Every structure is written in structure tokens, then in C-alpha cells.
Amino acid sequence: MTDLFTDYLDEKPELMPFFGASPRDLLIREPEPGPWDRGLVEAINAYQAELGGATAIAGTEAAIVTGQQPGLFTGPLYTIYKGITAVVLAQRLASRFGVACVPMFWLGSDDHDFDEARTAHFLTKNHETLSLRYDPSTPIEGLPMYRMPVEDSLHGLIDRAAEQTPGSEHRVEVAQFLHESLDAAQSLADWTARILARLFHGTGLVVFSPHLQAARNAGRGVFEREMEEPLATTRLLNETGARLQELGYAQQVTKADNECCFFLEVDGRRRKLLFRDGRFELPEEGRTVSRGDMRGLLERAPEYFSSNVALRPILQQSLFPATTAYVAGPGEIAYWAQLKGVFDHFGAAMPIVYPRARCTLTSVKLRKLLEKTGLSLDGMTGSPRELLDLALRSTATSPAHDILEARRDALLAQMAELRANLARYDSNAAEMAASLSERTAAALDRIGRSLRHSDAARVATVEKQVGRLCTALAPWRRPQERVYTVCSFLFEQGWGLMDRLLNELNVESFDMNEVEF
Numbered sequence: 001m002t003d004l005f006t007d008y009l010d011e012k013p014e015l016m017p018f019f020g021a022s023p024r025d026l027l028i029r030e031p032e033p034g035p036w037d038r039g040l041v042e043a044i045n046a047y048q049a050e051l052g053g054a055t056a057i058a059g060t061e062a063a064i065v066t067g068q069q070p071g072l073f074t075g076p077l078y079t080i081y082k083g084i085t086a087v088v089l090a091q092r093l094a095s096r097f098g099v100a101c102v103p104m105f106w107l108g109s110d111d112h113d114f115d116e117a118r119t120a121h122f123l124t125k126n127h128e129t130l131s132l133r134y135d136p137s138t139p140i141e142g143l144p145m146y147r148m149p150v151e152d153s154l155h156g157l158i159d160r161a162a163e164q165t166p167g168s169e170h171r172v173e174v175a176q177f178l179h180e181s182l183d184a185a186q187s188l189a190d191w192t193a194r195i196l197a198r199l200f201h202g203t204g205l206v207v208f209s210p211h212l213q214a215a216r217n218a219g220r221g222v223f224e225r226e227m228e229e230p231l232a233t234t235r236l237l238n239e240t241g242a243r244l245q246e247l248g249y250a251q252q253v254t255k256a257d258n259e260c261c262f263f264l265e266v267d268g269r270r271r272k273l274l275f276r277d278g279r280f281e282l283p284e285e286g287r288t289v290s291r292g293d294m295r296g297l298l299e300r301a302p303e304y305f306s307s308n309v310a311l312r313p314i315l316q317q318s319l320f321p322a323t324t325a326y327v328a329g330p331g332e333i334a335y336w337a338q339l340k341g342v343f344d345h346f347g348a349a350m351p352i353v354y355p356r357a358r359c360t361l362t363s364v365k366l367r368k369l370l371e372k373t374g375l376s377l378d379g380m381t382g383s384p385r386e387l388l389d390l391a392l393r394s395t396a397t398s399p400a401h402d403i404l405e406a407r408r409d410a411l412l413a414q415m416a417e418l419r420a421n422l423a424r425y426d427s428n429a430a431e432m433a434a435s436l437s438e439r440t441a442a443a444l445d446r447i448g449r450s451l452r453h454s455d456a457a458r459v460a461t462v463e464k465q466v467g468r469l470c471t472a473l474a475p476w477r478r479p480q481e482r483v484y485t486v487c488s489f490l491f492e493q494g495w496g497l498m499d500r501l502l503n504e505l506n507v508e509s510f511d512m513n514e515v516e517f
Helices: 004-009 023-028 038-051 077-097 153-164 171-184 188-199 213-218 220-228 232-246 291-300 312-319 330-336 340-346 364-373 384-395 399-423 427-452 456-473 487-493 496-504
Strands: 062-068 101-107 119-123 129-133 206-208 259-266 269-276 279-282 287-290 305-307 323-328 352-355 358-362 512-516
Touching: 004 330, 004 352, 023 077, 023 323, 023 352, 038 188, 038 206, 038 213, 062 077, 077 101, 077 188, 077 323, 077 358, 077 496, 101 188, 119 153, 119 487, 129 153, 153 171, 153 487, 171 188, 171 487, 188 206, 213 220, 213 312, 220 259, 220 291, 220 305, 220 312, 232 259, 232 340, 259 279, 279 291, 287 291, 305 312, 312 323, 312 340, 323 330, 330 352, 358 456, 364 384, 364 456, 384 427, 384 456, 399 427, 487 496, 496 512
Parallel strands: 062 101, 062 323, 101 206, 323 352, 358 512
Antiparallel strands: 119 129, 259 269, 259 305, 269 279, 279 287
């Protein structure tokens, strides 16, 4: 399949009609402030104070929004890079156009995918990956994150993380905050929000949780509109997905034809809704609800209703109509490509979808090890066998290996010349020469590999070096930012880590950043 993210960055003409504008338009268009719902503004400001944040908004600003569901220790690093991108973009727009612009982090507190949120990964001081998993003792099936309990066992996870990751004089302070914020938290979502508020203290970032009652009240109109045509959003989502598939892109979100794009809480559990024969169905509850009763419930208790991945951006624009851009990761950008028809259906403006900054955190020691092994940061997601062979090739000191490498290219060049000369007289002979050349190249590769692996002690040393690099920079052959949590680095770097990232990440470049400690 074609890489939609890459084509979006390249602004491929056939793809851009699926979006409202190009990401590069953001910094040349003046943002438009707009009035916010006053009750919502008051609730947001009260929430910031509760989290220990210093930011308060006037409710007249333009907004740069990003978001992520709650996660143990805030989840992978890319969560933090989203927030940093929003902060820096809001600052630059405000400076460039003289318009107040606030960065907002939409914390998906009503999300109920606990399997994705319950595990955090750390890089240990022994150059290994430590995975910590939260297993509550109470039943948790279907609980939204703002209802997910935080139990004392989480204190043990904090202690394990602090003990096993690289540390410094900052270790005690960071661990103490994590313990204290956990004690103050009412849920996993609340703990995530408190950590984010501390990380982004003084940056102007506003942490928003959609389960706030004022948000439920202000967003009621979106669900009323959805109930008028319960399957219209689903149809538009699937139709656009099919069009993207015709262009060679993978369809990121696929819904059953009778599946609604919002959820209903029943006894504190978030439940999927279907619509069939004029009635809403709750398959997990084994019952149905009429349209009239569902509308009545929305009027009485909007806090029971929450959006799915397709309706959430519409709810965002309804609550924050002055949103100029949404900062998204590569996967999000792929599913936002399915949403323009949904925005049009609701009469809402689609914001610019801006790619978040990407980054790999390194160190002086890791950089020296990369240079020593001849490996590159870009290539670290390759297979361990390939990386080991590349490193052995770069560090080979065998005279026999040097002789082979010196003669290899000349031999293959001569065989290519032989094939070209034969081709002028006999095509069959030329094909046989080409086959011989391929077999010779493969044989030379085998000889080279054998020579590189002949010194067992050296192979073991290089293999250990490559393993250390892979674990630190591309664990499980995945980008570092998609595995390790920011807390993995906080115990050593302290809260000043955020200042480094805010100052050094280039949010206007869509290439991978590198920050070296």
C-alpha cells in the first residue's frame, strides 16, 4: 500500500482534496480567534487549577489542539512530542500575527481501551527494556479512563521505574512528584493529566478532559445532530475510506454499516451502539432503545454520551470553534483523511492537520557507539542480523576480508563487462553470464560473511554493542518514540528535559529530530 503520511507531507495532488488545507499553510494563515462557551471556559480554568497548572484562558483565543488517550506514566514519548508541537506552534502564531493562541491537549479521558494504556516501557541503566503493567484488582471491563481506579500497586511501579532507570540528583524529586500526584489522582486519566500539567508547567498548554460536565453540556448539539441520521457519519467514513483504497491507501477506520459513531455509558461502562429498524441497540447489554428515549436521555444526562474516533474531531470543533490546527501523528493523519465529508455533514470547518514533531533521544555514548559500529540512526529499525553484519563489515580488521573487499567490485565489474560483450553476439550466452554474475556475487557475500563471523569473541563484542544501540534507539525494531515513556528519561534529566525538548525540537521540519544528552 502507498504511504499516506509521506504523500501528505509531499502534498500529492490526488490526496490533498481529502484535507482542508496543507500543513504548510498553518504558518502563513492568520488564525481566527472566536468566542468560546463561557461555562466551558470556567470549567477548563477550574480544572487547570485542580491539576496544579498555572494556565488560565480568556475564551477568546485561537487554538492549536492535540491529544492522546491517557496512559501509564503518560504513555510513549510521542504523546509529549504532540504537546510540544502544539505549544511551539501556538507561540509562533501568536508572535507572527499578534493573535492570542492557546495550545490545548485533549486527553481522551472517556476512552476505554485499557489494554493500550496499562503498560509503560522504560530503558534501564543495564541497557534493557523494562515493561511495567498495571493490573487493577477490581473489574475494569468497559470502564472509561476517568473511572479507571488508581490502586496502591502503582506506587510499586513508580519505585521499580526509579530504581532501574538511569538516575541522577533528580531521581528523588521526580519520584516524589509521581507518588504525590498518584495519591491526589481520582483515576488513571486524572493521574495522566496531573503529570502532563507538571511536564508542561509554564508553557501555556491547557489540559482538557472531555468528561468534564461542562464539556458534556456544551457538546450536546453534536450528539443531537448525530441522532437525526444515526448512520450518516458511518456511511461517509466508509465511503471516503473506499475512495482512499482506490488510490492505493490503507483504510484506517472501518465501521459496520449499522454501527453508530458514539458510545453510551451504562452503569459506568462504555457501550457500543448499533442502529437497526429505527431503534438503537446495545449488543453488550442485550436491549434496545427508541430514538425518543435516547434523545430524552441525552437531554437529561449528556454525561452518558461520548464520541468515537470519527466523531471526536467534530466534537472538538464544536467545543473549540476557533481551532486552527490539530497536531497529529502519522497514523492519525491517515484516519483524518477519511473525515472531510463528516466535517461537511456537520457544517464544521476542518482544521489544518499538522504533523507532530518526531524525535529520537540519544547520548554522547550512544553517538560514539554508532560511529564505532558504522551504523546510522535512520537504519536502526533493521533486523538484528542485518545490523550485526553491517557493524562487522564496518569494523572488520581481517587481512583476508580486506583482500576480498578490494577484489569484489573489480570481479563483478569484469563479469558485467563480459555479459555486455556477449550480449552483442549471443543473448543466451549473455543470460548465462548474468546468472553466473549473480551466483558469484552471492558466493562472495557468503565468503565475506564467513570471514566477518570467524572471530567469535569479536562477534560477541559487536553483537552486544549493536544490541545496546537497538534497545536504546529502536526497541523491538520500532522507533524509540513509540515505545519508551518520557518518565524513562526524567529520573536522570529532571524536569529540565522539557526545556531542552521545547528549545531543540524543530516543529517546522517533518524529519526525525535528534536530541543528545
